[in-house]
Amino acid sequence: MIRLENVSFSYRGQGPSVQNVSFHAEKGEFIAILGANGAGKTTTVRLIDGLIKPDSGKVLIHGADTAESSVSERARRVGFLFQNPDRQICRNTVREEILFGLRSVRGDEKEEALQARTDEILKDFSFTGDEEPFSLSRGQRQRVALASILAVEPEILILDEPTTGLDYLECCHIMDRIRRMNEEQQVTVVMVCHDMEVVLDYAKRALVMAGGRLLADGGVREIFRDAALMEAASILPPQMIGLSLRLGKGFEQCDSTDTIVQTVLDARRGGAKHE
Numbered sequence: 001m002i003r004l005e006n007v008s009f010s011y012r013g014q015g016p017s018v019q020n021v022s023f024h025a026e027k028g029e030f031i032a033i034l035g036a037n038g039a040g041k042t043t044t045v046r047l048i049d050g051l052i053k054p055d056s057g058k059v060l061i062h063g064a065d066t067a068e069s070s071v072s073e074r075a076r077r078v079g080f081l082f083q084n085p086d087r088q089i090c091r092n093t094v095r096e097e098i099l100f101g102l103r104s105v106r107g108d109e110k111e112e113a114l115q116a117r118t119d120e121i122l123k124d125f126s127f128t129g130d131e132e133p134f135s136l137s138r139g140q141r142q143r144v145a146l147a148s149i150l151a152v153e154p155e156i157l158i159l160d161e162p163t164t165g166l167d168y169l170e171c172c173h174i175m176d177r178i179r180r181m182n183e184e185q186q187v188t189v190v191m192v193c194h195d196m197e198v199v200l201d202y203a204k205r206a207l208v209m210a211g212g213r214l215l216a217d218g219g220v221r222e223i224f225r226d227a228a229l230m231e232a233a234s235i236l237p238p239q240m241i242g243l244s245l246r247l248g249k250g251f252e253q254c255d256s257t258d259t260i261v262q263t264v265l266d267a268r269r270g271g272a273k274h275e
């Protein structure tokens with residue numbers, strides 16, 4: 001679905017922001033890109049979206065080179081949810097917002113089909129359609145932006161810090177909806193996220209970046225348990241992973257309070273003396 005081959009990119013007059021990055025993602029994967037500020041995460045997802053083209057190397061989306069494909073082809077396949085929903089919302093009602101996105105990407109389809117798709121997605125997100133986006137809360141506006149992206153039914157969903165500025169419940173709302181889409185429609189998700197707890201809860205694979213380079217690519221749990229890697233990338237792993245590492249032998253599989261407590265209880269029942 002996504003293939004980067006030795007991709008490098010520099011913004012005008014700057015050193016490389018992405019250097020020699022290669023990886024590929026299959027349909028239905030849920031990948032997080034991790035790294036400190038300035039590591040090159042946003043640049044990488046913009047390259048995947050085709051907003052910018054590599055200086056060298058190739059970005060292939062479903063086999064098509066982004067340097068050669070058209071904006072409309074890519075918009076049909078790739079949805080991009082920004083950190084700030086207000087960069088995406090431009091209409092006065094939620095219904096118009098969703099229709100606007102649909103018309104711009106699926107304008108070749110019949111108006112009735114677009115209206116029907118709008119009704120479907122409004123219902124799915126529990127919007128009436130008459131809401132005015134700018135009178136909604138930040139979390140609700142992020143849901144409007146997500147709804148209008150999902151309306152188009154992209155094959156790839158890119159999220160750049162989707163939960164920044166949201167409270168815990170709003171974050172769960174958004175992330176659960178994204179997970180459903182990933183699991184039910186096999187949409188490939190690539191997410192840049194600063195919240196390592198969210199990464200642990202939702203992503204399955206992680207790419208770790210530092211200084212524009214890809215340092216590691218692997219399962220989220222294995223990545224978080226690699227202390228040297230976390231240090232090199234200036235990432236603080238989720239608290240429960242940190243705790244399980246400190247607890248040591250017997251706690252390797254633990255990544256939540258539940259699994260840690262259960263491991264202690266099992267050890268007691270088994271009569272083992274845990275330090």
Ligand SMILES: Nc1ncnc2c1ncn2[C@@H]1O[C@H](COP(=O)(O)OP(=O)(O)O)[C@@H](O)[C@H]1O
Pocket residue numbers: 011012014017035036037038039040041042043044
């Ligand atoms: N629009 C831009 N123009 C010039 N330099 C940029 C621009 N966007 C990012 N950079 C630079 O590219 C590097 C990587 O940035 P970015 O991809 O935004 O990192 P991240 O998302 O990991 O914080 C940084 O050094 C940053 O200063």
Ligand SMILES: [Mg+2]
Pocket residue numbers: 041042043192
């Ligand atoms: Mg960024």
